[in-house]
Amino acid sequence: MILLQGNNISRTFGADVLFEKINFTIQDNSRVSLVGRNGAGKSTLLKIIAEVETASSGDISKTKNLSLSYLAQDANFSSERTVYDEMLSVFSDVIAQEKMLRQMEEQMAEVTGDALTSLMTRYDALTETFRQNKGFTYESEIKNVLNGFKFDETQFWHQKVASLSGGQKTRLALAKILLENPQFLILDEPTNHLDIETLLWLENYLKNYRGAILIVSHDRYFLDKVTTETLELSRGKLEKYPGNYSQYIALKAEKLASMAKQYDKQQKEIASLEDFVNRNIARASTTKRAQSRRKQLDKIERIDQPDAQEKSAHFTFEPDVTSGNVVLTIENAAVGYDQGVLSQPINLDTRKYDAIAIVGPNGVGKSTLIKSITGQIPLIAGTVKLGTNVTLGYYDQEQRDLTASNTVIDELWNDHRLTPEVDIRSRLGAFLFSGDDVQKSVGMLSGGEKARLLLAKLSMQHDNFLVLDEPTNHLDIDSREVLENALIDFAGTLLFVSHDRYFINRVADKVLELSAHGSKLYLGDYDYYLEKKAEEAEIAALLAAEGDDSSDTAAQSGDQVDYQASKADQKVRRKLQREIDELDASVQKLDSEIELLHGEMVASSEDFVKLGELQADLDKLSSEKDTAEETWLEKIELLENS
Structure with a gap:
């Protein structure tokens, strides 16, 4: 069923056209992402759909009595109620019904006969309405959602909304919207201020949501998990693609390739016709035919050159010197502030060309660890040591390394006075600062522009070890992808904190998880990290289940408890040993195949x-061997710790 339609929607600001004559349809089960560059008009379109703003022309048609909730990107949510009372206000009608039911129950004890029969009929009808409105479950739903968004009962439920931080208010606004359970959810950047654990919870909640969803988000991993349809707003036009974000990227690439072929074919046809006209228009015997070809030219509907897309940045990071093999060593570190330790012990051995992502819940000390590595905050305990010839470049998510009173060009030139102006301008141009933009005041730049300027400054330093704290914050999707490609090509070592799981997947080859109990290193990307976490949870659950079984007989025999626990532990260890043996055999087999390939290559x-074919086979087998060996090492580590 169609919930909402946009018909020829346009939005202009004076003579400037943001978008025009766009059409779209939202079904009752739609899971739609709206993507496009910063400034394309995504948030404006959401506001028009939510009736916060008015379109310059066109109209929105909705199904009768459509319930709709809208989360703005800059949700200014405040209230004098407590957090829990604010959530209760969503169910005010249900609470009133509950109060009425209690009154009717009291009345039943006081009436008889027909009055009682009538009262019971009304009571049954109201009870059914109360049930349909989640009257029996609303308190548990409030608890579930508040816990999902990390609003702990003892710390937050009785705290006034007005006293929360900006990020907490945004999270609470989203929690309230989810509790409202409308037919149509419109969410503008719902993943801001959420740690990875909360993002996972939100993804699962939205995947099971019974209603339509329209989302604007820079979190591509989130879009992949939640959405099944993509709308791209670009150059004032809206285009629909089936599938999630990754599928949209693939389909768009196919479309651009097809358009390029059609464009080239048409250009050849046009060139041939023009050549014929030019050679034959003046000759009496062929002029009629040339005129006919000219008419053909006039009738051709010209295809726009597909390469005429919006300008992209071109980030590059090139180290001046090569570091030693050991880049960073952290031993038994404790990070935190005067009020206490956030995480300990932290251990990390970083080697040349590693790309390590640091993950963990908000408040565990990820940025604090980065600041301790860069010498801004001392460790509470332990040591941090840089290796030989290591030059460290730091990206600060708080953007404090910028001077608001500087112009854009001076922000770079002040640090590199001997660099010619043309080179400074060229570098700024690569980061999308050109023309009069370079004379703008830094204080007047947007968050995304400041992020690009900081990255431009970092690229001028030519360091071989980049330490980055949330480098994708404020960047639009296009700039994130450009940054990813630059870091993948970087001939140095990376250590970074990021909530962007798509970014982690593309850039990282290791994941360092921080918790209050210290650090643990996983030898793979983010998806690999999740797989290993799931395996660990499965093993823990198995041990817990075996432990529960043994506890049933604890009263009969203490020895039996020990036996059951030992039995569960042996079961886990046997399973791990089998997997280790299988992986070892697999590695040996791959070694044999690689040795045979080397012989064939010599011959x-x-x-x-x-040789080219054999090299391709060798690369594939070597990659398989590396993966098998990494997994083998992980299993051995688990076995030693079990």
Whole structure:
């Protein structure tokens, strides 16, 4: 069923056209992401759909009595109620019904006969309405949602909303909207201020949500998990793609490739017709035919060149010197502030060319660890040591390394006075600062522009070890992808904190998890990290289940408890040992196949085609061997710790 339609929607600001004559449809089960560059008009379109703003032309048609909730990107949510009372206000009608039911129950004890029969009929009808309105479950739903958004009962439920931080208010606004349970949810950047654990909870909640959802978000991993349809707003036009964000990227690439072929074909046709006209228009015997070709030219509907897209940044990071093999060593570190330790012990051995992502819940000390590594905050305990020839470059998510009174060009030039102006301007141009933009005051820049300027400054330092604290914050999706590609190509070492799981997946080859109990290193990307966490949870659950079984007989025999616990532990260890043996056999088999390939390559040294094929096979087998060995090491580590 169609819930809402946009018909020829346009939005202009004076003579400037933001978008025009766009059409879209939202079904009752839609899971839609709206994507596009910063400034394309995504938030404006959401506001028009939510009736916060008015379109310059066109109209929105909705199904009768459509319930709709809208979360603005800059939700200014405040209230003098407590957190829990604010959530209760969503269910004011249900609470009134509950009060009425209690009154009717009291009345039943006082009336008889027909009055009682009538009262019981009304009571049954109201009870059913109360049930349908989640009257029997609303308190548990409030608890579930508040806990999902990390509003602990003892710390937050009785705290006034007005006293919360900006990020907490935004999270609470989203929690309230989810409790309202409308037919249509409109969410503008709902993942801001959420740690990874809360993001996972929100993803699962929205995947099971019974209603339509329209989302604007820079979190591509989140969009992949939640959405099944993508609307792209670009250059004032709206285009629909089936599938989530990753599918949209693939389909768009296919479309651009097809358009490029069509454009090239048409250009050849146009060139051929123009050449014929130019050669034959003046000759009496062929002028009619040339005129006919000219008419053909006039009738051709010209295809726009597909490369004429919005300008992209071109980030590059090139180290001046190569570091030693050991880049960073952290031993038994404790991070925190005067009021206490956030995480300990932290251990990390970082080698040249590592790309390590630091993850963990908000408040566990990820940024604090970064600041301790860069020398801004002392460790409470332990040591941090940089290796030989290591030059460290730091990106600060709080953007404090910028001077508001500087112009954009002076922000770079002040640190590199001997660099010619043309080179400074060229570097700024690569980061999308050109023309009069370079004379703007830094204080007048947007968050995204400041992020690009900081990255431009970092690129001028030519360090071989980049330490980055939330580098994708404020960047639009296009700039994030450009940054990812630059860091993937970076011939140095990376250590970074990020909530952007898509970014982590593309850039990281290791994940360092921080918790209050210290650190743990996982040898893979974010998806690999999740797989390993799931395995660990499964093993823990198995041990817990076996432990529960043994506890049933604890009263009969203390020895039996020990036996059951030992039995569960042996079961886990046997399973791990089997997996280790299988992986070991797999590695040995791959070694044999690689050795055979080397022999074939020696024998085919003069056949370059064959050598290319053998090299491709060798690369594939080597990659499989590396993966198997990393998994083998992880299993051994688990076995030693079990």
